[in-house]
Amino acid sequence: xxxxxxxxxxxxxxxxxxxxxxxxxxxxxxxxxxxxxxxxxxxxxxxxxxxxxxxxxxxxxxxxxxxxxxxxxxxxxxxxxxxxxxxxxxxxxxxxxxxxxxxxxxxxxxxxxxxxxxxxxxxxx
Amino acid sequence: xxxxxxxxxxxxxxxxxxxxxxxxxxxxxxxxxxxxxxxxxxxxxxxxxxxxxxxxxxxxxxxxxxxxxxxxxxxxxxxxxxxxxxxxxxxxxxxxxxxxxxxxxxxxxxxxxxxxxxxxxxxxxxxxxxxxxxxxxxxxxxxxxxxxxxxxxxxxxxxxxxxxxxxxxxxxxxxxxxxxxxxxxxxxxxxxxxxxxxxxxxxxxxxxxxxxxxxxxxxxxxxxxxxxxxxxxxxxxxxxxxxxxxxxxxxxxxxxxxxxxxxxxxxxxxxxxxxxxxxxxxxxxxxxxxxxxxxxxxxxxxxxxxxxxxxxxxxxxxxxxxxxxxxxxxxxxxxxxxxxxxxxxxxxxxxxxxxxxxxxxxxxxxxxxxxxxxxxxxxxxxxxxxxxxxxxxxxxxxxxxxxxxxxxxxxxxxxxxxxxxxxxxxxxxxxxxxxxxxxxxxxxxxxxxxxxxxxxxxxxxxxxxxxxxxxxxxxxxxxxxxxxxxxxxxxxxxxxxxxxxxxxxxxx
Numbered sequence: 001x002x003x004x005x006x007x008x009x010x011x012x013x014x015x016x017x018x019x020x021x022x023x024x025x026x027x028x029x030x031x032x033x034x035x036x037x038x039x040x041x042x043x044x045x046x047x048x049x050x051x052x053x054x055x056x057x058x059x060x061x062x063x064x065x066x067x068x069x070x071x072x073x074x075x076x077x078x079x080x081x082x083x084x085x086x087x088x089x090x091x092x093x094x095x096x097x098x099x100x101x102x103x104x105x106x107x108x109x110x111x112x113x114x115x116x117x118x119x120x121x122x123x124x125x
Numbered sequence: 126x127x128x129x130x131x132x133x134x135x136x137x138x139x140x141x142x143x144x145x146x147x148x149x150x151x152x153x154x155x156x157x158x159x160x161x162x163x164x165x166x167x168x169x170x171x172x173x174x175x176x177x178x179x180x181x182x183x184x185x186x187x188x189x190x191x192x193x194x195x196x197x198x199x200x201x202x203x204x205x206x207x208x209x210x211x212x213x214x215x216x217x218x219x220x221x222x223x224x225x226x227x228x229x230x231x232x233x234x235x236x237x238x239x240x241x242x243x244x245x246x247x248x249x250x251x252x253x254x255x256x257x258x259x260x261x262x263x264x265x266x267x268x269x270x271x272x273x274x275x276x277x278x279x280x281x282x283x284x285x286x287x288x289x290x291x292x293x294x295x296x297x298x299x300x301x302x303x304x305x306x307x308x309x310x311x312x313x314x315x316x317x318x319x320x321x322x323x324x325x326x327x328x329x330x331x332x333x334x335x336x337x338x339x340x341x342x343x344x345x346x347x348x349x350x351x352x353x354x355x356x357x358x359x360x361x362x363x364x365x366x367x368x369x370x371x372x373x374x375x376x377x378x379x380x381x382x383x384x385x386x387x388x389x390x391x392x393x394x395x396x397x398x399x400x401x402x403x404x405x406x407x408x409x410x411x412x413x414x415x416x417x418x419x420x421x422x423x424x425x426x427x428x429x430x431x432x433x434x435x436x437x438x439x440x441x442x443x444x445x446x447x448x449x450x451x452x453x454x455x456x457x458x459x460x461x462x463x464x465x466x467x468x469x470x471x472x473x474x475x476x477x478x479x480x481x482x483x484x485x486x487x488x489x490x491x492x493x494x495x496x497x498x499x500x501x502x503x504x505x506x507x508x509x510x511x512x513x514x515x516x517x518x519x520x521x522x523x524x525x526x527x528x529x530x531x532x533x534x535x536x537x538x539x540x541x542x543x544x545x546x547x548x549x550x551x552x553x554x555x556x557x558x559x560x561x562x563x564x565x566x567x568x569x570x571x572x573x574x575x576x577x578x579x580x581x582x583x584x585x586x587x588x589x590x591x592x593x594x595x596x597x598x599x600x601x602x603x604x605x606x607x608x609x610x611x612x613x614x615x616x617x618x619x620x621x622x623x624x625x626x627x628x629x630x631x632x633x
Contacts, residue, residue: 050256050277050475057467059478066483092162096492097482099166099218102211103159104152104184104232104252 040117043110044077047101048118052076063096080123084115091115126155127180129204129225131629136201137180140227143197144183152184152233163211163228165220167493169551169558169565169585177220177584179206182228188310188354194229195352196314198617205229206619207352209251209283212276215495216287217584222621223630229352231280237261238355239331245269246305246331248357251282255473262360269360270471272297277473282356286346288581290538292468294397294422297361299539301346306330308355309345312613317351331357347581348605349619350612366428367470368452369398369420372439373413379444380415381505386438387417388503391540395431397422399469402508402535402543413446420469425454491529491552495561495586497568498536499577501543508535511545514575522567528560544580569593582623591624606631 051060054075065074073079088111094100106114128137144153154160163179170176185191198205206226211219221228235252240262247258247269255273258281262269272291274284285300297303306320320336321329334342344350372383380402390396398420405413419435421428429452436447453461457470467474483490501507515533523530532547547568549561566589572578573593582590594601605625609616616627626632 046256051478057474057476057479059475059482062479063483066485066488092158094166096490097166097478097494099212099214100162100164102162102182102219102230102232103154104230105211 038110038113040113040115043106043114044117047106047114048076051098060098076118079118080121082119083122083124084112084119087115087118088112127157127160127225129180129227130223132201132203137203140197140201140203141181143200144194147193147197148183148185148190152186154182154184163219163230165218165584167214167218167495167551167583168220169495169549169562169583171551171553171555171558173555173558175585177217177222177224179221179228180225182230184230184233186233188234188308188316191229191231191234191310191352191354192314192316195310195312195617198227199312199314199615202615203227203617204620205352205617206622207231207251209280209286210254210278212254212278212280213283213287214276215493215583216581220584222584222587222619226620231352231354234354240265240267240269240360241331242267242269244332245360245362246357247271247281247360248306248331248355249281250355251280251353253281254278255281255284259471259473268363270297270363271360271473272300272303272471273468273473274300275468275477276475277468278475281358282353285356285358286348286353288347292399292466293471294361294364294399295391295394295540297359298399300358303359304342304356305332305334305359306355306357307342307345307353309351309353311351312615312618316354331359344608344612347623349622349625350608352618361422361471363455363471364422364424366425366452366454367398367420367422368428368432369418369450369469370432370436371448371450372417372419372445373448374415374442374445375413376444377414377509378505379442380508382442383415383417383439383445384503384505384508386435386442387419387537388541390419390435390438395434396420400537402537404512404535425452428452491550491554491557493551495549495551495565495583497532497547497549497565497572498544498579498581499572500580501545501577503537503541503543508543508545510575511535511543511577514571515545515547518568518571522564522571523560524563526560528557528564530561530564545577587621587623594624 051058054061061074068074091101091106091111128134141153160179160181163182168176183194185194204223204226206221207229208219209231211232219228231251233252234250236250237253237258239248249258255271255277258271270293272293274289274291285304289300291298291300306322309317311317319342321327321333323336345353374383387400396419401418403416421431439445439447481494501511511533529550530547534546536544536546538544549565551558551561569589578593579590591602602624609625610628616629620627620630
């Protein structure tokens with residue numbers, strides 16, 4: 001029996017929760033592609049928007065609406081409290097029904113661009 | 126770094142070196158952090174010794190790379206577990222059945238190789254999701270629909286191979302049934318093309334399903350006999366219209382003639398849409414015991430005529446009301462799209478998770494789920510028998526606790542049958558997961574005693590469910606084991622998948 005664990009799980013649990021799922025992309029083969037060519041917005045549209053876009057039928061938005069009751073925006077792109085690091089942890093750790101995203105789905109370079117885009121309004125705490 | 130069971134560190138390192146050469150070192154994952162991404166987020170054994178986990182992962186981008194990876198695994202006797210998009214949540218996700226296997230992650234094989242509008246088919250690789258195929262067809266402006274299952278991020282190939290179904294018209298929503306032709310890499314690295322694809326320079330691989338000689342495609346469904354690297358699918362030309370009406374009755378026993386009417390209409394191919402059966406609901410006369418959604422796809426005039434015929438069949442049953450629904454001409458307007466269930470119109474999305482995830486009615490959900498999905502004959506008597514079976518046994522199965530188990534949902538994915546789905550919440554609470562496991566295992570046993578079994582099972586229960594298919598001292602399993610030993614003599618591919626284990630890992 002082999003087992004795999006990650007200590008990041010604990011840090012995930014300390015962060016505020018995101019319920020989210022995402023859509024699937026043509027997995028861009030990042031090697032050789034300069035990071036600056038990756039659009040975080042495009043990664044978001046492909047992987048995050050199907051769950052986190054505004055309006056009904058978006059499970060991530062619905063989940064955050066129920067969780068925060070309007071005190072914190074339910075729409076991910078309206079958040080100002082998410083650091084790039086937090087976004088990365090959620091993507092790689094998952095939470096509740098959102099399973100983690102593998103590196104064949106979102107590469108490290110794409111994750112960096114995605115995290116920067118989602119956290120573009122981060123004001124810190 | 127984890128080492129697969131029964132593999133020496135030297136042999137594993139040799140395999141890893143060969144894989145790094147084949148796919149590039151960045152696509153061989155061995156660190157604890159990277160391998161953890163392959164855990165099954167919905168595992169009923171999450172965090173327990175029985176959780177099925179990978180030792181490593183390797184992600185080829187081409188069929189030649191798949192061949193190289195498989196050859197090295199075969200040479201060094203390293204167990205592999207192929208996944209396509211890895212989103213088969215509730216059925217194991219991207220984790221292996223046999224702990225310590227190396228996940229063969231095919232997500233990077235993401236090409237839509239061909240979509241043919243005139244003969245209405247597609248040829249895709251395993252990493253292509255329903256979102257991807259929809260986007261490809263939409264961008265190309267082709268007048269074809271796909272048939273998405275509830276979550277659109279799954280693999281078109283993976284869903285078909287696992288026995289999945291969608292929500293448009295028959296026969297397209299039977300995903301394995303709608304396939305035509307495969308390319309498979311066997312455990313020795315050899316490539317096989319099935320059907321007409323076995324003809325060099327074949328011009329009809331995706332046109333003719335049966336080819337010549339014994340048909341082998343079924344060997345690769347819910348199986349571990351090869352790695353499917355290409356698969357063709359027949360697609361539905363965009364129908365001119367869709368109309369969904371509603372038959373209701375206030376009497377419990379009316380489900381018997383109602384399902385007889387529905388069966389007749391489906392078997393006559395008058396009703397071709399994915400019908401739904403609801404218990405309760407509000408009919409035209411108030412509360413209803415049963416509501417059946419009756420969708421029909423086709424040319425508008427034909428749909429209206431067929432709906433008239435369907436209405437006549439249902440309203441011939443005393444007490445049954447029939448309410449004609451709105452006829453939608455395709456493509457739908459944005460306003461129409463905002464109030465329909467998109468999968469019924471061939472549009473992939475993830476809205477199903479709004480029902481399964483945190484919502485106003487479930488503010489603190491467990492997170493994941495698994496389902497018990499026995500196949501039951503499509504008759505009202507069988508449905509009522511299952512309903513009684515569920516109600517009578519629920520207290521026993523749950524020891525009288527409210528575990529949040531929901532069901533049964535009566536689904537009509539395939540003709541002539543019902544899928545009587547029972548859902549179990551799965552989370553990170555080990556004690557609750559243990560109760561869910563007890564409940565699941567008990568349902569499997571009780572249902573088998575009635576002659577009912579699942580069409581598909583969560584990864585950790587594939588042995589349990591396979592054990593219920595035990596006619597003549599497990600003759601079917603023994604046949605499959607004979608095939609497994611012949612096709613994959615070293616037993617490197619997907620050990621344990623759907624209850625088929627290689628010789629060296631069998632318990633008896």
